[in-house]
Amino acid sequence: MDESNRVAVVTGGASGLGRSICEHLARDHRVGVLDVNGAVAEQVADELRAGGAQATAAAVDVSDQDAVADAFAKVRAELGPIEVLVTSAGIGGFTPFEQITLAEWNRYLAVNLTGSFLCLQAALPDMVEKRWGRIVTISSAAGQVGALRQGHYSASKGGVIAMTKTVAMEYARLGITANSLPPFTADTPMLRAAQEAKAVPGVEMMSRIIPVGRVGTGDEIAAVCAFLCSEAASYITGQVVAVNGGAVV
Ligand SMILES: NC(=O)c1ccc[n+]([C@@H]2O[C@H](COP(=O)([O-])OP(=O)(O)OC[C@H]3O[C@@H](n4cnc5c(N)ncnc54)[C@H](O)[C@@H]3O)[C@@H](O)[C@H]2O)c1
Numbered sequence: 001m002d003e004s005n006r007v008a009v010v011t012g013g014a015s016g017l018g019r020s021i022c023e024h025l026a027r028d029h030r031v032g033v034l035d036v037n038g039a040v041a042e043q044v045a046d047e048l049r050a051g052g053a054q055a056t057a058a059a060v061d062v063s064d065q066d067a068v069a070d071a072f073a074k075v076r077a078e079l080g081p082i083e084v085l086v087t088s089a090g091i092g093g094f095t096p097f098e099q100i101t102l103a104e105w106n107r108y109l110a111v112n113l114t115g116s117f118l119c120l121q122a123a124l125p126d127m128v129e130k131r132w133g134r135i136v137t138i139s140s141a142a143g144q145v146g147a148l149r150q151g152h153y154s155a156s157k158g159g160v161i162a163m164t165k166t167v168a169m170e171y172a173r174l175g176i177t178a179n180s181l182p183p184f185t186a187d188t189p190m191l192r193a194a195q196e197a198k199a200v201p202g203v204e205m206m207s208r209i210i211p212v213g214r215v216g217t218g219d220e221i222a223a224v225c226a227f228l229c230s231e232a233a234s235y236i237t238g239q240v241v242a243v244n245g246g247a248v249v
Contacts, residue, residue, distance in 0.1 A: 004028045004029075005028060005029060005030060005054075006029050006030070006083040006084055007029065007030045007031075007032065007075065007076075007079045007080045007081060007082050007083055007084065008025045008029040008030070008031050008032065008082075008083070008084035008085070008086065008229065009031075009032040009034060009072065009075055009082050009084070009085050009086070009119070009123060010022045010025065010031060010032070010033060010034065010085075010086045010088060011034045011035070011060075011062055011085075011086070011087045011088055011089035011115070011119055012034075012035055012087070012088035012089030012090060012138075013031075013032075013033035013034055013035050013041055013044055013057075013088070014033065014035035014037045014040035014041045014043075014044055015035070015037070015040065015188065015189050015190075016088070016186070016188030016189055016190055016191075016218060017088050017138060017183065017186055017188055017218050017221055017222065018033075018035070018086070018088035018089065018138075019044055019218070020217075020218030020219055020221065020222035021086050021088060021218075021221075021222045021225050021226070022044055022048060022055075023048070023222065024219075024222040024223060024225065024226040025084070025086075025222075025225075025226055025229065026048040026051065026053035026055060027053075027226075029053075029084060029229075030053070030054040030055065030079040030080065031045070031048055031053060031054070031055045031056075031079075032055070032056050032057070032058065032071075032072075032074075032075030032078075032079060032082070033045045033048070033055060033056070033057040033058075034057070034058050034060050034062070034071050034075075034089070034119075035057075035059065035060070035089065036059065036060065036061045036062070036089070037059070038057065038058070038059020038060075039059075041057035041058065041059060042057045044057065045057035054079060056074065056075060056078045056079060058070070058071035058074045058075065059071075061111075061115075062087075062089045062111060062115030062116070062118060062119055063110040063111050063114055063115045063118070065118050068115075068118045068119060068122050069122060072119075072122040072123065076126070081126035081129065081130060082123045082126045082127070083126065083127060083130060083132055083133055083134065084133070084134045084135075084229045085119060085120065085123040085133075085134070085135050085136070086135075086136045086137075086138065086225060086229070087115070087116040087119050087120070087135075087136075087137045087138060087160075088138040089111065089115055089119075090111060090112045090115075090138065090190075091107070091108060091111050091112065091153075092140075092150075092153055092190050092194065093108075093150075093152075093153065093194075093199075094148075094149040094150060094194070094197075094199040094200075095149055095151075095152065096149050097149070097151045100151055100152050104152060105152045105155075108152040108153055108155075108156045109152070109155070109156050109159070111156075112153070112156035112157060112159075112160065113155075113156040113157075113159040113160055113163070116137050116160050116163065117163060120135060120137075120163075120167060120178075123135070124167075124171070124176070127171070127174070127175075127176045128171070128174055128176070130175075131174055131175045132175045132176070133171070133174070133175065133176035133177070134176070134177055134228065134229040134230075134233070135164070135167065135176065135177065135178040135179070136178075136179055136180070136181055136225050136228050136229060137160050137161075137163070137164045137178070137179075137180045137181070138180075138181050138182075138183065138221075138225075139157045139158075139160040139161045139164070139180045139181065139182040139240070140153070140154075140157040140182050140183060140184075141182050141183065141184040141242070141244060141247060141248045142154040142157050142158075143156075143157025143158040143159075143160060143161050143182060144158075144161070144182055144240065144242075144248055145248055149199070157182070160180060161180050161182065161240055164178050164179065164180040164238070164240075165178075165180075165238045168237040168238030168239075169238060172237055172238075175234075177228070177233065177234065177236060177237035178237060178238065179228050179233075179236060179237060179238070179239045179240070179241055180239075180240050180241070181221060181224065181225055181228070181240075181241050181242070181243060182240055182242050182244070182248075183216065183221055183243065183244060184210065184216070184242070184244035184245065184247035184248055185200075185206055185210065185215045185216060185244075185247070186215065186216045186217060186218055186220075186221055187203075187215050187216070187217055187218065188218060191215070203215055209247065210244075210245040210246065210247045211245060211246030211247065212245030212246055213245075214245065215245075216243060216244065216245055220243055221243045224241060224243045228241060
């Protein structure tokens with residue numbers, strides 16, 4: 001079997017971690033870049049093609065089941081059956097627990113948890129057919145240990161971790177692995193927006209809190225993600241693989 005040039009879909013591929021993951025996977029995968037920001041997803045796919053990769057893009061709100069079906073159909077038609085899925089699309093924010101409105105709660109659950117669920121459901125039939133698949137969900141340290149003023153976000157990410165473990169168990173015999181990667185802090189537009197809003201400590205304070213002494217990079221997370229998507233990672237499944245500088249141990 002050809003172990004290179006598999007088809008990978010990355011949600012949230014227009015920015016931050018998703019974008020870094022697209023760049024890493026494009027070294028030896030065909031890549032479908034999915035994002036609600038379709039114009040930037042197209043730009044990322046253009047850049048990957050300029051670097052010699054096969055890539056396509058689709059605009060999709062991952063919380064919309066029909067839109068997810070359309071986006072996966074587009075990737076399948078242009079690149080082939082989906083063998084690797086990374087779910088990085090997500091929203092983050094900070095609200096004191098009693099002030100979280102039902103609408104806000106529902107939106108976090110819809111994008112972060114239901115969005116991941118819908119993408120896994122859309123990708124799994126191809127993986128089952130091939131008897132091979134790799135799923136990496138991008139969760140969060142907040143889903144492992146909670147986070148102040150992130151009741152909605154933490155709940156959504158804790159759900160992602162539990163869902164990933166369950167999928168790992170259900171599909172292990174079919175050659176499909178599912179793992180979750182829970183960042184603590186990685187330098188991305190999401191983190192910078194939170195720092196500018198003074199919702200989280202700035203880089204200096206963060207660097208003092210994190211045992212390794214600095215904020216992580218998208219590249220560091222993408223490298224581990226790419227390993228989890230590789231043939232060599234076939235015996236790793238159901239795991240929460242933290243790339244966090246020792247912030248949560
Ligand atoms: N950066 C960090 O420090 C950090 C920490 C913990 C967890 N995470 C998680 O990592 C993932 C990536 O975050 P990031 O820091 O790269 O953020 P980011 O904001 O740079 O990128 C997120 C991407 O998701 C897309 N997106 C948002 N809602 C969407 C939707 N409904 N449908 C499709 N796409 C949508 C955005 O357009 C954006 O391109 C997120 O799931 C986030 O919760 C990040």
